[in-house]
Amino acid sequence: MIPLSWYLILAAGLFCLGLYGVLARKNAVAILMGIELMLNAVNINLVAFWRYQEPLDVAGQVFAIMVFAVSAAEVAVGLALVISLYRRRRSVVAENMDLLRW
Amino acid sequence: MTPIQALFIITSVLLLVSGFMVVTARNLVRAALWLIAALFMVAVVFVLLDAGFLAVVQVVVYIGAIAILFIFAVMLTRRVMQESGPQSNSWWWVAGLFSLLLFFGLTWIILGWGGAAQHAPRVSAADLDNIEQLGLALVDPAGYVVPFEVASVLLLAALIGAIVVAWDRN
Numbered sequence: 249m250i251p252l253s254w255y256l257i258l259a260a261g262l263f264c265l266g267l268y269g270v271l272a273r274k275n276a277v278a279i280l281m282g283i284e285l286m287l288n289a290v291n292i293n294l295v296a297f298w299r300y301q302e303p304l305d306v307a308g309q310v311f312a313i314m315v316f317a318v319s320a321a322e323v324a325v326g327l328a329l330v331i332s333l334y335r336r337r338r339s340v341v342a343e344n345m346d347l348l349r350w
Numbered sequence: 351m352t353p354i355q356a357l358f359i360i361t362s363v364l365l366l367v368s369g370f371m372v373v374t375a376r377n378l379v380r381a382a383l384w385l386i387a388a389l390f391m392v393a394v395v396f397v398l399l400d401a402g403f404l405a406v407v408q409v410v411v412y413i414g415a416i417a418i419l420f421i422f423a424v425m426l427t428r429r430v431m432q433e434s435g436p437q438s439n440s441w442w443w444v445a446g447l448f449s450l451l452l453f454f455g456l457t458w459i460i461l462g463w464g465g466a467a468q469h470a471p472r473v474s475a476a477d478l479d480n481i482e483q484l485g486l487a488l489v490d491p492a493g494y495v496v497p498f499e500v501a502s503v504l505l506l507a508a509l510i511g512a513i514v515v516a517w518d519r520n
Contacts, residue, residue, distance in 0.1 A: 250358050250398070253466035258362045258395070260456035262369050262388075264449040269373030271445030272438040277423050278378060281385050284416065285369050288392045291404075299399045303473045306480055306487045310494050312404055313484075316411050317501040321508030323416050327423040328512035335518065340427045343439060 255296035263289035276330045276342045280323060287319045358398055365391035376437050378424045386417045400470075400478045 262285055269282025291312050298308020334340050368388035375381040389412040396405035438445075460466050487493035 249352070249469045250355055251467050251469060253460050253463075254358060254362075255395070255399070256460045256466060257457055258365065260453055260460065261362075261366050262392075264453040264456075265366065265369040265373055267452065268445050268449040271448065272442035273373065274437055274439050275378060277420065277427065278373070278381060278437065280423075281372055281381060281420060284385065284412075284420075285372060285388065288389065288412075291408075292392060292395055295396055295399045295401050295404060299401070300468060300470050303400075303471060304477055306484045309401060309404060309480070309484055310487060310497070312401075313407070313488075314497060314501055316407060317505055320411060320416060321504050323419055324508045324512040325515065327419055328516040330423060331426055331516045334427045 252296060252300045255292060259289040259292040259296070261289075262286075262292065274341050274343065276333070276340045276345070277327070279342060280326045280330070283326075284319065284323065287315055287322075291315050354398070358395075361391055361394045361398065365395070374438075378428065379421065382417060382420045382424055385420060386413055389413050389417060400473075402479075403481050403484065 266282045266285030266287075266289060269285060270279050273279050273282060294308055294312045294315065298305075298312075302308060330340055333345060337344065339345075365388055368384045368391060371384040372381050372388055375384060389408065392412075393405040393408040396402075396408055488498045489495055
């Protein structure tokens with residue numbers, strides 16, 4: 249049997265990898281990939297808590313499904329923004345996107 | 351060590367290695383392929399957690415839709431970011447340090463929490479096979495019909511928004 253802490257530590261590791269990707273990557277598409285890793289880590293946590301705390305209640309799985317829906321929406325809009333910026337500025341480097349810089 | 355623990359450890363190692371390759375690979379197409387591997391390993395973790403339906407949804411939605419969208423976006427924007435040159439900004443070591451610190455902090459908190467050592471309660475296989483309950487809960491007014499409808503509107507808004515944002519007016 250696997251203790252709950254194993255899943256939590258795995259999710260923490262995946263979340264931190266995603267965080268590193270978001271903070272350190274230059275390419276905006278790669279930053280979105282890091283966000284995907286973080287959302288997956290959250291989902292592992294949600295499903296692990298569902299299984300270990302309330303396996304007879306569907307709430308944990310419903311939360312995970314909501315995270316699926318939100319991440320699909322986030323990726324669709326995020327990639328559309330990246331493609332739109334690429335058309336205007338010929339760049340997908342996040343540091344170059346400084347239209348709002350004062 | 352039981353076989354299921356060995357399976358968990360193999361899956362975790364593969365997942366973390368794929369995740370590491372996603373955030374460090376120079377070639378973004380390769381990063382997207384590693385992302386598919388990582389998402390598949392998350393589906394395996396869902397199977398280990400007895401959430402078979404979520405594992406299927408993970409493969410269909412994440413690998414079938416989101417990862418393909420990523421590959422499309424990489425292909426559409428690949429000319430500006432060739433494989434050469436650094437792919438991370440000059441602050442990458444601060445980001446790495448911060449991530450490592452957060453990981454050890456989280457691990458410390460998890461290991462210090464009393465409930466972390468608990469094992470999964472024994473539940474019959476019939477109770478874990480809850481697709482029907484899940485479907486009913488999502489359309490039940492006493493359940494989750496409002497979040498479900500809000501998620502539908504959000505997806506519709508994202509669909510229209512993505513088309514509007516990426517529309518080439520010329």
